[in-house]
Amino acid sequence: MAETTFSTVAVVGAGAAGTLTAARLLDAAALARLPLEVQLIDPAPATGQGAAYSTTDPRHLLNVAAGKLSARPDRPDDFTSWLSEKLGRRVGPGEFVARHLYGHYLSDHLARAVESSAFGRFRRRHERVVDLVVDDGPRLVFASGGSLRAQSVVLALGQPRSGGGWLPHPVSSPRIIPDPWHPAALDAVPPESDVLLVGTGLTMTDVALTLARPGRVVHAVSRHALVPERHARQPPPTVPPPPYGECAGLPALRRMVLHHAAVCRRLHGDWRPAVDGLRPWTSALWQRLSPDDRRRFLAEDLRCWEVHRHRMPPPTADALATARTDGRVSITSGRVTQATPTPGGVHIGLADGRSLHVGAVVNCTGGSRSVHDSPDPFIRALLSSGTARPGPQGLGLDTAPDGRLVPLDGHLPAPLWALGALRLGNLWETTAIPEIRVQAADIAASLLPVAAAHTGPPMRSPEFDL
Incomplete structure (x- = not known):
């Protein structure tokens, strides 16, 4: 044989x-x-x-509800069933675990x-x-x-x-943390010092909640200081967009998306169904754009799109809001222009003239x-x-x-x-x-x-x- x-x-x-x-x-x-x-x-x-x-x-937490994360789309309850058995309780499809x-x-x-x-x-x-x-x-x-x-x-x-572009120049210091997800990376943060997070997206929200504590200020800066929007606690059904075949170029696409969001706000009291309804068409819309329009989108629209498309779970949003109110987390617009290691940490200079002395600097800009x-x-x-x-x-x-x-x-x-x-x-x-x-x-x-x-x-x- x-x-x-x-x-x-x-x-x-x-x-x-x-x-x-x-x-x-x-x-x-x-x-x-x-x-x-x-x-x-x-x-x-x-x-x-x-x-x-x-x-x-x-x-x-996962920033997508458990009911949408099955490994098999033909078995939509596979993940929630696994979770229910693992946790010993029924896990609903709308939970963020x-x-x-x-x-x-x-x-x-x-x-x-x-x-x-x-x-x-x-x-x-x-x-x-x-x-x-x-x-x-x-x-x-x-x-x-x-x-x-x-x-x-x-x-x-x-x-x-991520490469080294998140800082204005190469800096060698154990207090400069390029990857917060590397095992034990945040152990390099001195327990009693303030911290600077570069970037204000979803990575920042997680790292800030890990590091925030009484007596410490977690500073977070980015160009626009925009943070992710929150998911609705009871999300309404998605609303498909109007026909986009007539969208000739980025300006027309912008008008279509803004109009769609405005209609959803008027009819449903929320813009989220409009953004979520765009998801099945996003790749086709991207491919219709010319190279110049794609570059313009990346330069002018990307951050606004990201904070509306990739949102925080409600418990994360609540915890971050509390930490900001308590003064444990500060989120401002800013650009790092200088990072100088010191015996106690890192001296930071910002483009607007502010300066900070922190125990560590953490890259939260996400991957390249x-x-x-x-x-x-x-x-x-x-x-x-x-x-x-x-x-x-x-x-x-x-x-x-x-x-x-x-x-x-x-x-x-x-x-x-x-x-x-x-x-x-x-x-x-x-x-x-x-x-x-x-x-x-x-x-x-x-x-x-x-x-x-x-x-x-x-x-x-x-x-x-x-």
């Missing part, structure tokens, strides 16, 4: 996107009765957490997919990918010196790490959208080899509609796919679970023909490598 030949798919990144992709690949292999090996590669010790869900602070729970859910979801897959095998590798060689097929090179050859590769790298200044050696290797090219406006990597990487002109496409934040330039609406879970399923379907071309006779019994 001929020996079964497995096709290997390497999924780089074990956060939400990678975990969901691995699960959908195993499901697809089972349906197609295809011997498929899925290798999930990430140096992190945990699976399913990534930066988003690695926090252990129970005050850090602790973020770390979602990481555990994703890990368990993948474990269930592995257990139920009769035609696949799974391996979790704790390695950091630093390069890719394309000769007889993709070969991933690890920081440890090892390598892995696969028939296809999926990049699920999450939001690119541009790949041009990415510190990730794997991303740099893909770009320098021509295997990949930056996405529109330098956002993420350029991809075809099915998620396959588009190489630099003159280079042949490699069997590489991407999902999530790496598709920002092409899709814009691509970083949240409702989009990522669809992309994961689509990529799994796209990879089956590639995998089938490299497999031998089907397996007779399941085989797993956990």
Whole structure:
């Protein structure tokens, strides 16, 4: 009897996107009765957490209600059912629960997919990918010196790490914290000192709640000092936008969105149904804009859109409002022009002439959208080899509609796919679970023909490598 030949798919990144992709690949292999090996590669010790869900602070809540976060859109109560069993109580679809729970859910979801897959095998590798060689097929090179050859590769790298542009000049000090989600990063904050947070988005809200305490002021600055709006406690149904086919350019799109929000406020007393109703069309609207209009949107409209689109859970909004009223958190407009380490912390100069002395400075600007200044050696290797090219406006990597990487002109496409934040330039609406879970399923379907071309006779019994 001929020996079964497995096709290997390497999924780089074990956060939400990678975990969901691995699960959908195993499901697809089972349906197609295809011997498929899925290798999930990430140096992190945990699976399913990534930066988003690695926090252990129970005050850090998901900014989407639990009922919208099922790993499978065809099973909308999967997450709430899991939560109810885990917490020993019924969890309603409108609840905002602790973020770390979602990481555990994703890990368990993948474990269930592995257990139920009769035609696949799974391996979790704790390695950091630093390069890719394309000769007889993709070969991933690890920081440890090892390598892995696969028939296809999926990049699920999450939001690119922020570069050094959040401060006006490079500063070397243990009191300068570039990544608040790095394990134990906030331990470097002296317990009795004030703190400066650069950025006033969702990352700021979480870090501020962790650090705020009596006797300390958590200062937060950004160019506009805009903070995310709050979710409604009882959200009304979404309202689809009017036909947008006649929106020719950014000015017309602005008018349409503002008019839609005004109508929703008049009819429902709330603008949120208008913003939420735009979500299924956001990628199409983004793709209709010219490159110049996209640049204008990023320069002029981005922050306003973000604070209305990516909102705070009501308990988080309440806690932040209380901390601001008590004087434990101060949010103002400002731009850091100077950061000088001192024996007791960091001296900060702001563009308006103010100065602060704080025990630590924390980057809360979020991940970088541009790949041009990415510190990730794997991303740099893909770009320098021509295997990949930056996405529109330098956002993420350029991809075809099915998620396959588009190489630099003159280079042949490699069997590489991407999902999530790496598709920002092409899709814009691509970083949240409702989009990522669809992309994961689509990529799994796209990879089956590639995998089938490299497999031998089907397996007779399941085989797993956990």
